[in-house]
Amino acid sequence: xxxxxxxxxxxxxxxxxxxxxxxxxxxxxxxxxxxxxxxxxxxxxxxxxxxxxxxxxxxxxxxxxxxxxxxxxxxxxxxxxxxxxxxxxxxxxxxxxxxxxxxxxxxxxxxxxxxxxxxxxxxxxxxxxxxxxxxxxxxxxxxxxxxxxxxxxxxxxxxxxxxxxxxxxxxxxxxxxxxxxxxxxxxxxxxxxxxxxxxxxxxxxxxxxxxxxxxxxxxxxxxxxxxxxxxxxxxxxxxxx
Numbered sequence: 659x660x661x662x663x664x665x666x667x668x669x670x671x672x673x674x675x676x677x678x679x680x681x682x683x684x685x686x687x688x689x690x691x692x693x694x695x696x697x698x699x700x701x702x703x704x705x706x707x708x709x710x711x712x713x714x715x716x717x718x719x720x721x722x723x724x725x726x727x728x729x730x731x732x733x734x735x736x737x738x739x740x741x742x743x744x745x746x747x748x749x750x751x752x753x754x755x756x757x758x759x760x761x762x763x764x765x766x767x768x769x770x771x772x773x774x775x776x777x778x779x780x781x782x783x784x785x786x787x788x789x790x791x792x793x794x795x796x797x798x799x800x801x802x803x804x805x806x807x808x809x810x811x812x813x814x815x816x817x818x819x820x821x822x823x824x825x826x827x828x829x830x831x832x833x834x835x836x837x838x839x840x841x842x843x844x845x846x847x848x849x850x851x852x853x854x855x856x857x858x859x860x861x862x863x864x865x866x867x868x869x870x871x872x873x874x875x876x877x878x879x880x881x882x883x884x885x886x887x888x889x890x891x892x893x894x895x896x897x898x899x
Contacts, residue, residue, distance in 0.1 A: 695897065695898050696856060696895055696896065696897055696898060697841050697844060697845060697852070697895065697896050697897075697898055698893065698894070698895045698896075699837050699840045699841045699844065699893075699894055699895075699896070700837065700840075700861075700891055700892065700893050700894075701833045701834060701835070701836035701837025701838070701839075701840060701891065701892045701894060702833055702836055702889055702890065702891045702892070703829040703830075703832035703833040703836060703889070703890055704829075704887050704888065704889045705825055705828070705829055705887070705888050706868065706885065706886070706887055706888075707819045707821075707825060707885075707886050707887070707888055708819070708884060708885055708886070709790060709817035709818055709819050709883075709884045709885075709886065710788060710790075710818070710819060710820055710821070711786065711787070711788055711790075711817070711818040711819075711820055712785075712786075712787055712788075712789075712790050712793045712794065712815050712816065712817055712818070713784065713785070713786050713815065713816045713818065714784070714785040714787075714793050714796075714797055714812070714813070714815045714816070715782065715783070715784055715812075715813045715816075716782075716783040716785075716800075716810060716811060716812035716813060717780055717781060717782045717783060717810075717811050718734075718737050718738075718741060718780070718781055718783070718803075718808050718809055718810045718811070719778055719779060719780040719781070719809050719811075720733050720734055720737070720778075720779045720809065721765060721776055721777070721778050721779070722776065722777060722779065723774045723775065723776055723777075724774060724775040724776070724777060725774065727762075727777060730777070730779050731760060731779065734760050734779050734781060737781075737808045737809075738757060738781060740803060740806050740808050741757070741783060741803060741808065741810070742755070742757070744800070744802060744803050745785070745796075748792070748796055749789075749792060750785060750787065750792070750793075750796070751787075754785055754786055754787045755783070755784075755785060756783070756784040756785075756786070757781055757782070757783050757784075758781055758782040758783075759781070760779050760780070760781055761779070761780050761781070761782075762777050762778070762779055763777065763778045763780070764776070764777055764778075765777060765778055790817065790884055793815055794815060794884075797812060797814070797815050800812055814882065816881040816882075817881055817882070817883060817884050817886075818881070819865065819886060819888070822863065822865070822888065825888050826860075826863055826888070826890055829888070829890045830860065830890070830892065833860075833890055833891060833892040834858065834892055834894065836892075837858075837892050837893075837894040838852070838894070838896075841894070841896045845896075845898055848898075850898045850899065851898070851899050852896045852897075852898065852899075853896060853897035853898060853899040854896070854897050855894060855895070855896055856895040856896060856897055857894070857895045858892055858893065858894040858895070859892070859893050860890060860891070860892050860893075861890065861891035861892065861893060862874075862875070862876060862877035862878075862891075863877055863888065863889070863890055864877060864878045864888070864889040864890075865878060865879045865880055865886055865887070865888055866878060866880050866886065866887050866888075866889065867880050867882070867883050867885075867886065867887070868883070868885050868886070868887050869887075870887070873889070
């Protein structure tokens with residue numbers, strides 16, 4: 659009798675486990691089917707903008723022997739006055755000019771041993787302005803600085819657009835509309851219709867040269883051109899019905 663009860667009990671337990679297992683499998687299949695009944699698309703929107711701020715980096719330097727450091731610092735001070743005069747003569751305001759203190763670095767020559775120590779003295783120059791054309795033109799002609807014996811090295815200007823957050827927000831509706839249109843087109847080709855929006859997320863911002871196709875997964879910010887294109891993307895998921 660005890661054996662029969664044990665068998666009956668085990669049979670009941672196995673039956674319950676089997677039913678639960680079928681329920682779990684059925685629920686999983688329903689979830690998979692529900693997951694399949696959705697569509698994810700990416701929409702995008704672009705806007706042309708013009709840079710409103712320019713940054714121009716440059717530096718001037720002297721290389722002197724250790725015994726001539728005092729003279730080197732004096733020469734750097736004279737060079738700084740030449741640089742400042744150049745900018746002021748060309749209409750650059752004091753608040754647009756930043757000149758760093760002198761930095762000193764020992765020079766090493768691996769092919770030469772012995773001899774007196776040499777040091778490189780350098781000062782960095784940063785011009786930040788909203789007058790794009792003025793700085794753009796100045797960057798092409800620094801000959802008057804160099805002609806006075808200053809060892810002046812300038813980089814290309816960098817052009818920024820400071821209202822990027824506002825543009826990003828204004829482009830969101832257009833990007834979502836593009837995503838909706840793409841979803842409708844894809845759904846129509848399968849005989850279905852687009853339902854409710856399930857989720858949406860904005861991708862990275864791309865600031866590119868006009869008509870450029872160079873984009874990055876981490877975002878892009880071109881600094882070489884005054885005229886730019888701002889592009890945003892939106893990834894959206896819709897239900898299908």
